[in-house]
Amino acid sequence: MTYSEENYLKAIYHLSLSQKQGVNTNAIAAMVESKASSVTDMIKKLAEKELVIYQKYQGVSLTEHGLLAAKMIVRKHRLWEVFLVEKLDFSWDEVHDVAEELEHIKSEKLINKLDAFLGFPTEDPHGDPIPDKNGNIVKVEKQLLSEFEIGQTGICVGVKDSSSSFLQYLDKQQIALGSKIKIIAKESFDMSLTIEVEKKQMIISNKIASNLFAKIVL
Amino acid sequence: MTYSEENYLKAIYHLSLSQKQGVNTNAIAAMVESKASSVTDMIKKLAEKELVIYQKYQGVSLTEHGLLAAKMIVRKHRLWEVFLVEKLDFSWDEVHDVAEELEHIKSEKLINKLDAFLGFPTEDPHGDPIPDKNGNIVKVEKQLLSEFEIGQTGICVGVKDSSSSFLQYLDKQQIALGSKIKIIAKESFDMSLTIEVEKKQMIISNKIASNLFAKIVL
DNA sequence: ATAAATTTTTAGATTTGCCTAAATTTTAAT
DNA sequence: ATTAAAATTTAGGCAAATCTAAAAATTTAT
Numbered sequence: 001m002t003y004s005e006e007n008y009l010k011a012i013y014h015l016s017l018s019q020k021q022g023v024n025t026n027a028i029a030a031m032v033e034s035k036a037s038s039v040t041d042m043i044k045k046l047a048e049k050e051l052v053i054y055q056k057y058q059g060v061s062l063t064e065h066g067l068l069a070a071k072m073i074v075r076k077h078r079l080w081e082v083f084l085v086e087k088l089d090f091s092w093d094e095v096h097d098v099a100e101e102l103e104h105i106k107s108e109k110l111i112n113k114l115d116a117f118l119g120f121p122t123e124d125p126h127g128d129p130i131p132d133k134n135g136n137i138v139k140v141e142k143q144l145l146s147e148f149e150i151g152q153t154g155i156c157v158g159v160k161d162s163s164s165s166f167l168q169y170l171d172k173q174q175i176a177l178g179s180k181i182k183i184i185a186k187e188s189f190d191m192s193l194t195i196e197v198e199k200k201q202m203i204i205s206n207k208i209a210s211n212l213f214a215k216i217v218l
Numbered sequence: 219m220t221y222s223e224e225n226y227l228k229a230i231y232h233l234s235l236s237q238k239q240g241v242n243t244n245a246i247a248a249m250v251e252s253k254a255s256s257v258t259d260m261i262k263k264l265a266e267k268e269l270v271i272y273q274k275y276q277g278v279s280l281t282e283h284g285l286l287a288a289k290m291i292v293r294k295h296r297l298w299e300v301f302l303v304e305k306l307d308f309s310w311d312e313v314h315d316v317a318e319e320l321e322h323i324k325s326e327k328l329i330n331k332l333d334a335f336l337g338f339p340t341e342d343p344h345g346d347p348i349p350d351k352n353g354n355i356v357k358v359e360k361q362l363l364s365e366f367e368i369g370q371t372g373i374c375v376g377v378k379d380s381s382s383s384f385l386q387y388l389d390k391q392q393i394a395l396g397s398k399i400k401i402i403a404k405e406s407f408d409m410s411l412t413i414e415v416e417k418k419q420m421i422i423s424n425k426i427a428s429n430l431f432a433k434i435v436l
Numbered sequence: 437a438t439a440a441a442t443t444t445t446t447a448g449a450t451t452t453g454c455c456t457a458a459a460t461t462t463t464a465a466t
Numbered sequence: 467a468t469t470a471a472a473a474t475t476t477a478g479g480c481a482a483a484t485c486t487a488a489a490a491a492t493t494t495a496t
Contacts, residue, residue: 002482002483004482004483004484024443024444025443025444025445026442026443026444034483034484034485035484035485035486036443036444036445037444037445037446037447037484037485037486037487038483038484038485039444040444040445040446041445041482041483041484042483042484045482045483056444056445056491057443057444057445057490057491057492084328087335088328088331088332088335089331090327090331094327097325098323098325098327098328101323101324101325102323105316105319105320106319107315107316107319109308109312109316110302110306110316113306113307113308114306117305117306220452220453222452222453222454242473242474243473243474243475244472244473244474252453252454252455253454253455253456254473254474254475255454255455255456255457255474255475255476255477256453256454256455257474258474258475258476259452259453259454259475260453260454263452263453274461274474274475275460275461275462275473275474275475276462437496438495438496439494439495439496440493440494440495440496441492441493441494441495442491442492442493442494443490443491443492443493444489444490444491444492445488445489445490445491446487446488446489446490447486447487447488447489448485448486448487448488449484449485449486449487450483450484450485450486451482451483451484451485452481452482452483452484453480453481453482454479454480454481455478455479455480455481456477456478456479456480457476457477457478458475458476458477458478459474459475459476459477460473460474460475460476461472461473461474461475462471462472462473462474463470463471463472463473464469464470464471464472465468465469465470465471466467466468466469466470
């Protein structure tokens with residue numbers, strides 16, 4: 001598989017997680033930063049290789065084979081992210097672009113040895129699950145902080161948006177994966193939240209709360 | 219720089235180490251496994267980018283800029299090889315192909331952090347020198363085992379041929395970097411050598427001896 | 437239900453890196 | 467010094483991945 005085919009496959013995979021139907025041409029184009037016409041071309045190629053199912057004008061979906069291939073790319077991406085953060089001391093907002101390149105290195109042996117070297121992690125530095133060598137994914141029950149009730153406490157376990165600006169905001173506020181967060185109050189006007197993290201109270205906007213995953217405790 | 223440009227640059231670098239004159243088109247074609255006409259095309263492109271100096275029919279040589287770029291690719295290749303052997307437990311005959319891919323990952327930060335993680339190694343698993351971040355190379359005085367005199371002792375410090383068949387032969391004979399080798403006798407008919415390694419005597423052909431580097435001791 | 441807007445596909449080009457075959461230049465041999 | 471051989475370059479083409487612009491299909495709105 002080419003570099004480009006892998007990127008399309010990965011885009012289709014990510015889009016299909018948040019869509020029941022076939023994935024739209026335009027959505028793929030936006031994700032891979034190309035044009036709809038380029039997407040149509042590539043989809044045809046992927047369909048010929050039986051990685052996706054394609055019906056003109058009806059969007060695409062992954063075949064079983066395509067799904068596994070996509071998961072293996074995601075697996076590589078996330079394992080490399082763990083490596084960069086845990087071993088090379090990158091911060092969580094710096095790893096994405098490098099991992100985008102590393103994910104295309106073709107060696108099963110490499111990735112399985114890397115997995116072992118890292119101690120078979122199940123989540124990447126942003127809390128996203130790492131598929132195992134068979135494509136199995138451990139699902140953690142978690143919900144957006146914006147969906148928490150007043151008085152509830154959660155442990156931060158992931159981010160929805162992993163843009164560096166958001167991640168740097170969290171660093172600045174000293175919110176990290178593992179932080180214990182208690183919902184103190186919710187402003188009904190703008191849905192901003194007053195929360196308590198490590199004894200300190202702060203106010204976060206609804207946009208922030210809608211991009212932070214936590215699991216309920218207590 | 220593209221993947222392909224990097225491979226050509228690296229080929230020119232390797233070839234120019236064992237040639238004073240400009241590097242031949244055909245030699246490059248053999249090294250990158252393409253055709254002479256493709257080489258001519260690429261050379262023109264590299265010349266336009268001022269990475270090489272090119273005069274029709276006269277071969278190419280690297281500019282200062284091109285030399286540094288080539289060294290940085292070699293640096294990445296060899297650092298990744300160290301990583302694969304030291305951290306991921308690959309054997310020295312398995313690392314080349316994966317490193318050929320990894321060497322193209324574009325991140326100075328990555329490679330410098332990897333360098334630090336590995337403890338700033340100066341040689342790769344085959345004894346080849348690793349350029350530092352400025353392109354400086356530590357030269358070790360070493361000579362081919364075939365050039366040793368009878369009675370001399372050397373420490374094996376590198377291989378000239380790093381094909382997996384040769385490396386596997388060395389593994390089988392329990393010759394590794396660091397092995398102490400004494401020349402017991404030399405057969406004038408075929409230049410084969412009787413050597414002593416770790417108390418054991420064995421005979422190696424001239425071809426083997428011509429691909430093993432050692433530094434003289436005692 | 438039909439027209440308008442949107443989405444998707446097709447058609448035709450472009451760029452990169454490669455090829456084959458032919459032409460040119462250089463090198464080697466007599 | 468010519469000629470033959472080898473090396474190199476040029477010319478013309480191909481496949482992959484992309485694009486723009488135009489055509490076709492689908493969806494939305496009135």
